[in-house]
Amino acid sequence: AFHNLQELRHSASLVTKVFVQRDYSEGTVCRFQTKFPSELDNRIERTLLEETVKTLNSYYVEAEKIGGQSYLEGCLACATAYIVFLCMETRYEKVLKKISGYIKEQNEKIYAPRGLLLTDPTDRGMRVTITNDLAQRTSSKSQGQPTTGHILVDTTLFVKAS
Amino acid sequence: MKNCEYQQIDPRALSVSPMSAQNRAEMKAQRSRRKWEVFPGKNRFFCDGRIIVARQSGVLPLTLGLIVVTCGLFFAFDCPFLVEHLTVFIPVIGGVLFLFAVISLLRTSFTDPGILPRATPEEAADIEKQIDTSGSSTYRPPPRTKEILINQQVVKLKYCFTCKMFRPPRTSHCSLCDNCVERFDHHCPWVGNCVGKRNYRFFYSFIISLSFLTSFIFGCVVTHITLRSQEGKSLIQAIQESPLVICFFSIWSILGLSGFHTYLVASNLTTNEDIKGSWSSKRCTEESGNPYSYNNIITNCCVTLCGPMPPSLIDRRGFVPLVEASPAASATEIELPPFLAKNDSNMCTRSTKDVLARMVHAFDSRGLCPPGTPKTTPVGVEVSSSPSAGCPLFSRSSRKRDSLHSSNPAFRLASPSPSLSRNTMILGEGPDVGFIPIP
Numbered sequence: 001a002f003h004n005l006q007e008l009r010h011s012a013s014l015v016t017k018v019f020v021q022r023d024y025s026e027g028t029v030c031r032f033q034t035k036f037p038s039e040l041d042n043r044i045e046r047t048l049l050e051e052t053v054k055t056l057n058s059y060y061v062e063a064e065k066i067g068g069q070s071y072l073e074g075c076l077a078c079a080t081a082y083i084v085f086l087c088m089e090t091r092y093e094k095v096l097k098k099i100s101g102y103i104k105e106q107n108e109k110i111y112a113p114r115g116l117l118l119t120d121p122t123d124r125g126m127r128v129t130i131t132n133d134l135a136q137r138t139s140s141k142s143q144g145q146p147t148t149g150h151i152l153v154d155t156t157l158f159v160k161a162s
Numbered sequence: 163m164k165n166c167e168y169q170q171i172d173p174r175a176l177s178v179s180p181m182s183a184q185n186r187a188e189m190k191a192q193r194s195r196r197k198w199e200v201f202p203g204k205n206r207f208f209c210d211g212r213i214i215v216a217r218q219s220g221v222l223p224l225t226l227g228l229i230v231v232t233c234g235l236f237f238a239f240d241c242p243f244l245v246e247h248l249t250v251f252i253p254v255i256g257g258v259l260f261l262f263a264v265i266s267l268l269r270t271s272f273t274d275p276g277i278l279p280r281a282t283p284e285e286a287a288d289i290e291k292q293i294d295t296s297g298s299s300t301y302r303p304p305p306r307t308k309e310i311l312i313n314q315q316v317v318k319l320k321y322c323f324t325c326k327m328f329r330p331p332r333t334s335h336c337s338l339c340d341n342c343v344e345r346f347d348h349h350c351p352w353v354g355n356c357v358g359k360r361n362y363r364f365f366y367s368f369i370i371s372l373s374f375l376t377s378f379i380f381g382c383v384v385t386h387i388t389l390r391s392q393e394g395k396s397l398i399q400a401i402q403e404s405p406l407v408i409c410f411f412s413i414w415s416i417l418g419l420s421g422f423h424t425y426l427v428a429s430n431l432t433t434n435e436d437i438k439g440s441w442s443s444k445r446c447t448e449e450s451g452n453p454y455s456y457n458n459i460i461t462n463c464c465v466t467l468c469g470p471m472p473p474s475l476i477d478r479r480g481f482v483p484l485v486e487a488s489p490a491a492s493a494t495e496i497e498l499p500p501f502l503a504k505n506d507s508n509m510c511t512r513s514t515k516d517v518l519a520r521m522v523h524a525f526d527s528r529g530l531c532p533p534g535t536p537k538t539t540p541v542g543v544e545v546s547s548s549p550s551a552g553c554p555l556f557s558r559s560s561r562k563r564d565s566l567h568s569s570n571p572a573f574r575l576a577s578p579s580p581s582l583s584r585n586t587m588i589l590g591e592g593p594d595v596g597f598i599p600i601p
Contacts, residue, residue, distance in 0.1 A: 017284045024310050024319075027454055028331055028345070064470050066461075074363075074468025081265040082364060085471065092470045125279040125475045 020053060022126070030060040030126055044114050052106055052118065056099065063095035096122060198478040202280055203341040211478035213272045216339045220351035222271055226264070229372070232409065233260045236379045240386045247389055252382060259375040266368035267353065274474040275358030276344035278325065278333060286326035315453040332454065334434050347426075348433040357433075360474065363467050366423055373413075373420045380409040430455040430462040 018040055023033040034053050036046045069091060077084050100120050111118050198211035205214050215222075233256065241253045281289070307318040308328050319328045322335050325342045329335070334346035336356045345359035357365045426436060431452060435441060441452040456462055 017288070019285060019288045022330065024312055024317075024331055027312055064472075066465050066469055070470045071464055071468045073470075074464075077471075078363070078367060078467070081262050082269050082367070083265065090471045090473075092472055096473065122473070122475065123477070124282070124285070 029064050030121070031057050032121070040116075043116060044111070048110055052110070055102065056121075059095055059099045059102065063092045063099075194481045196478070197476070197480045197482055200482055201476065201478070203277065204339050205277075205341070207478060214274050214355075214478060215271055216349070216355050218338065218351075218354070220354040222352070222354035225267065225352045228412070229260070229263060229267070229375075232379065233375075236382065240379075240382050243386055243390070244382055248385070256375070256378060256382070259371055259378060263368060263371040263375050266364050266371055269364040270350075270353045270357065270361050270368050271355045273355075273361040273364060274476060274478070275356040275362075276346075276360040276472070277339075277356075277358075277474075277476050278327075278330070278342040278344060279476050280325040280342075281327040289327060313453040317453065332432065332435070345432060346434050360472060366427065366467060369416060369420045369423060373416050376409050376413045376416055380413055383409060427463050427466045428459045430466060 018037045020032050020035075020037065023031045025031075032053050034050050034057075036049060040049065073091060100122070103118055103120050107118050196211050198207040198214075201207070204217040206217055207214055236256060237253060241256070244252045306321050308321070309316055309318050310331075311317070312331060317331055319331065321327070322329050322342055324335060324340065327342075329342055330344065332345045333342050335342045336346065336349050338349050339356055341356070343356045343358035345362065347357040347362055347365075349356045350365070353365065353368070355361070423433075426433065429452065431441070435452075456465065
């Protein structure tokens with residue numbers, strides 16, 4: 001029987017999802033932390049992930065930039081009682097398309113060869129961008145065997161088995 | 163005793179659940195559903211997910227009715243008179259303002275205010291993993307707050323127990339809609355929806371246009387009555403036919419509200435922050451203030467009203483991915499209290515309704531789950547026992563919570579997240595994280 005959370009963690013063979021959290025140091029703008037998650041130490045070079053996150057951050061800065069074009073868009077929308085939003089694609093949406101294209105490209109070139117997958121933050125509520133293990137090794141243990149490849153939270157659930 | 167303790171995240175639910183062949187076939191046979199059909203909040207959807215409103219439409223029909231009736235009376239009784247005596251532009255201006263107000267109102271009501279999707283089970287577990295770094299063997303619910311620096315100012319982020327994540331700054335959880343909303347302003351019953359980041363500009367244009375509309379109608383009506391009395395015609399009849407009374411009473415409240423929101427826009431505040439006094443001088447030290455403000459009225463206005471329009475994050479019309487059906491199934495499993503975890507081998511062969519009914523019965527019969535109890539199956543469960551209790555786990559608007567907090571979450575002054583009204587239990591001797599068990 002396991003009695004210690006640390007023991008359980010060490011025994012976990014792999015973590016399927018790694019989360020890159022939001023960085024709120026500049027307010028509510030969308031920005032992700034460039035801190036390198038330790039779980040990816042052997043999987044990918046630090047600089048590559050940092051570069052990806054920095055580029056993503058710059059895209060979001062461009063999307064949320066307040067300046068001439070966004071004001072024009074806003075005033076036009078206001079004057080037409082915001083009906084124009086139903087017809088026109090906003091600048092934010094255009095940049096989001098660029099972002100998903102960039103993520104796809106990065107996945108093809110850099111992450112898929114290493115068995116990882118970067119998820120578009122828009123799919124996850126702009127909170128995290130997730131690096132997923134494509135191989136999904138835990139799925140092979142799905143036929144009734146106890147799975148150890150997941151994030152362990154509560155040891156009391158495991159005390160009873162033994 | 164309603165739904166009580168903090169729901170521990172069952173790690174078994176995170177992995178691909180052991181599913182019988184029968185279940186897999188059932189999954190494949192199901193038609194693919196859109197995400198709005200499985201949305202966990204309390205919103206209602208129309209037009210196959212294109213339109214989103216809060217669960218209670220509040221007094222939206224009343225608001226619409228008042229506007230339409232007032233304008234109808236105006237057009238019917240005042241316009242003919244004023245067109246002949248003054249100018250034909252009077253009904254034109256009135257019509258334009260009326261259209262503007264109604265369109266803004268409908269946009270405010272039917273737009274997603276900036277709802278944040280709830281954390282997936284893996285994400286929630288990752289957050290807990292980051293918090294629980296001491297490796298103790300007892301379970302502790304995550305602490306309520308996390309401090310971050312925004313523009314060199316310390317801001318506390320609160321943990322939302324319903325959505326299982328730390329709320330981004332300026333986000334608040336609306337108990338009426340049961341969602342975390344970004345840049346949460348308030349839940350407006352007149353509009354029947356929350357007012358948040360994505361629909362604040364519609365709301366603002368609604369109240370401004372409504373102010374202009376009511377002032378315009380009021381002015382026209384007064385002019386009408388003045389002209390009529392000068393011509394010696396019946397004054398009483400003119401007053402009876404005109405929407406004077408409605409206008410008179412509504413005008414002050416609407417003008418007041420517009421003024422208040424203009425102040426909020428100019429200082430880049432939300433109603434929620436203003437009422438709680440988050441950035442007021444008496445609570446802050448000398449170097450603090452609103453960290454989101456640009457300290458320039460024009461910039462603040464432009465940012466709030468003409469800033470970029472972020473897209474909806476909840477993707478209402480997307481399809482629920484069947485491949486990841488296990489998270490959807492495990493999402494229901496996640497809600498189960500830990501003492502049912504032992505039965506997960508049997509669980510997947512039962513229907514979800516059966517499982518819910520068992521949970522309800524278990525809650526009714528046992529109340530809280532003390533730690534370390536042998537995890538036995540609740541015996542003698544009848545499906546029929548569920549209706550009276552409903553589904554306490556899923557009906558998050560428990561009366562207990564509403565009595566502790568006023569229905570307008572903007573007025574939740576001293577109280578933190580709504581989930582503290584649940585009876586939370588500290589299992590084992592974790593350090594005091596400040597939970598207050600409320601019986």
